[in-house]
Amino acid sequence: MANYIHVPDEAPAVPKIDVTLDENDxxxxxxxxxxxxxxxxKPSEVKMKFFTDGITNKLLGCYVGGVMQDVVLVRIYGNKTELFVDRENEVKSFRTLHAHRCAPRLYCTFNNGLCYEFLQGQALEPEHIRSLPTSRLNSEVPSRRRLREEMVWMQQSLSVLGSPVVLCHNDLLCKNIIYNQLGENVKFIDYEYAGYNYQAYDIGNHFNEFAGLNEVDYSHYPERSLQLQWLRSYLEAYKEHKGQGSEVTETEVEVLYVQVNRFSLASHFFWGLWALIQAEFSTIDFDFLGYAVLRFSQYFKMKPEVGALNFPE
Structure with missing residues (x-):
């Protein structure tokens, strides 16, 4: 979908190293x-530490000395992830976002992964954006026929909402947002799913991630008042970046609110399908099937509510 991403001329070249890493050795x-x-x-002084948060790939930090300062992050692609991740597009997105100072530097790619710069700062947790107790939904995976029907319904109902197509991250869970308090800046990591998509999808997907990952609780989905505040700030920055001033009307905020909440359904549907594929092929210790159930359950729970939202007259 995003093969035509333009990589700025000033983006550093990324070498390819002919190495294949065995995740077990x-x-x-x-x-x-x-x-x-x-x-x-010195090879004998290189320390290695696995980070355990990822559920698509395995991430290894390499460094020397007693403090993790200059760290080379080595990401080993998950088994069969090429079925749903365009790795060439990921590299383009990485380089583009780095050129705009929104991402770490990509050092190299190798046969089954890539190496990139470690960002100093704090990977956000769900509690940084909300603070409520957690729980878990239970249901069954919908049939293939039901999933196909829902896919057609979404295509028909979401494509007519008028959401602009922009360059999206598409996976803005909390830990992909790095806040550097000392430098007072925010940057983003992990661009496997980045590409051109509907603006409202990226925002709706981010709002869904307020629920967390390991212990999912969708009661933390942002309430209307918080969404309106968030969306107004977003539109102000978006319009200013496009040279359209920064004045935002109530109607513009309400329109985006409807678009985002409807597109949040597509986010649940996508990650539900993703989890089913991961359950079949991934070697990572995570309950992918249970996660698929959670996402599809929330999709069907929210569909009547958000499907009833209408644009302001």
């Missing part, structure tokens, strides 16, 4: 990468 392969990226590091 990774050190030797990782050291070959480090030899290219940090030739002054």
């Amino acid at each position: 990774y050190r030797s392969g990782a050291l070959r990468l480090i030899k290219e990226l940090r030739p002054f590091w």
